[in-house]
Amino acid sequence: MRVVSGMRPTGKLHLGHYFGVIRNWVELQNKHECFFFIADWHALTTAYKNTKELRKNVRELMIDWLALGLDPEKSTLFIQSKVPEHAELFLLLGMLTPKSWLELNPTYKDLKYNLLRLTELQRELRKRVEDRVSDIVSLLPVEIKDKERFREHILESLTETLIEAVFEGEIEPQLLKKLNVSKRDYYETDTFGFLGYPVLQSADILIYKGEAVPVGEDQLPHIELSREIARRFNRLYREIFPEPKALLTETPKIPGTDGRKMSKSYNNAVYFSDTPEEVRNKVMKMFTDPQKIRKNDPGHPERCPVFAWHKLFTKEGLEEIKSACKTGKLGCVECKRLLLENLERFLSPIREKRRELKEREKEIEELFYESSKKARAIAKETMEQVREAMNLP
Ligand code: SF4
Known part of the structure; x- marks a missing residue:
């Protein structure tokens, strides 16, 4: 099965990105033919005024992807803007997409x-x-x-x-x-680019004849739109595009250090580029169960972001931590120290990999450019079929 998905280069990746997206991609690449792209054009839909960081963000994303386990031998990892055929298909699909479909997004x-x-x-x-x-x-x-x-x-x-x-x-x-x-x-303004980005998303998928797209619930309307656009094209001209289906995957939720959704804008994330010292500071300042004020107070681990992180990083002794918290035998400082040890066990090899990759940044860039050529060869084939079906000279 051919799987297509992309990610906007909006800055460094944090734990939320890993558990929400990348971990799933790493699994998918072992089972399917995967195309994962850095969606630099999509980054412009909201950040078109400030493009200063865009190149740097693209490079950071390349490093993060490889450090987190995406493998260029298994997946085609590329950059959207290096395959200009996406833009051509976007334009043509835009011709047949009713505005009302987009306004309902x-x-x-x-x-x-x-x-x-x-x-x-x-x-x-x-x-x-x-x-x-x-x-x-x-x-x-x-x-x-x-x-x-x-x-x-x-x-x-x-x-x-x-x-x-x-x-x-x-x-x-x-x-x-x-x-x-x-x-x-x-x-953010009400731009044509913003209104039309689901059409660009459709082009991103359809140009590779993508059969499946890993998404979360909130992305389902976009996939439905891609399916509708594919249907409309196939009906009007010729059967070229398969209708992509959504690959809904249950991903574990990792809250931010303050218990809210982990996000750069809330300043509550742990990044893969953070130093051990930065991670330590963030973890030791994490919010806990507000009812556990003193060390001996009984706590409610299910209401505590520290425990939510333990569930992801602590392989052994989870039940013991839970009951020690509930019975007031474990204090929050100690609990955070335990978490930190386990979190570091997960983060430090990734940090080391990042460091090595950073030293080979030029080479990594080349690798993505080369991979983009591979993707482009497929995109070109699809565009020839599309132009022919639409009777374009
Ligand atoms: S002991 Fe641990 S799980 Fe319990 S409230 Fe404190 S930090 Fe949270």
Whole structure:
């Protein structure tokens, strides 16, 4: 079975990426023909304004992938933008994809919703300064023509300045909280690229005639869309694309150090590039069961992120830790020390591998470029069939 999947190069990989995605890919490459790509074009859908780190992020991702066990001998590991045929297929599929299909995409709907909240914020700020501006304008000499236009102009620019100040953190962002608008929502705009990214995703899969895509529940609507696009193409022109199916895999959830979802934006992640000292600091500061205040207090391991990590990294003695926590025989500091030992046992070979790979960075880049050529040869074949089916010269 041919499996296709990609990952956006948005920064260093952390434990959440490993347990959520990479571990599964490593297993898949032993059983199937796998194409895994670094989705650098997809990184631009939200971060198009700041591309300074993009190349560095792509290189970091190459190193992380190899250090975590993706094997170029078993999988085709490549870079999306090195296979420009993805863009050509994206364009052609875009021609036959109704806009309404994309507007129903939950990620896009969320963004739309947030943009609406931003409009609300603008309205609210405007309301708050409106009277003041009117008062000031009324004090202006009568000979100023078109006071209404003048008032409108001041109001507009003042509202804009206020919004910027709120987002830049110069003004207490109470309003942001009230309206549930985040800085990210403000900077992300409603672009064609964002609306169309599920079509690019479809092109990424279909160009290799991918039969299966490993995804989490939240990605299911995207796969469904790829299937619909494939069906529509096959019906309109010629049967070229298999309908890709979702490979739903149960992945263990690893919470962040504060118990929330592990994420770069929450600053609660442990990265594979972290030094042992950094890991130690993070683990020793981890949140625990809030009811276990003193060492002897009985704890609730199932409510504790430290225990959730033990389940993943502690091979022996898990039951003992659980019962010692519950009976107040184990304190949180000791429990974290035990975790740290086991976590380091997992992390240190990966750290060592990363270090070796980093020394061969140029060679690794070459390897991905070469692999991209392999992927491109397949993509070219598919595009020839597509052009022919669509009667393109
Ligand atoms: S003893 Fe361990 S499992 Fe129990 S609350 Fe403390 S850190 Fe969590």
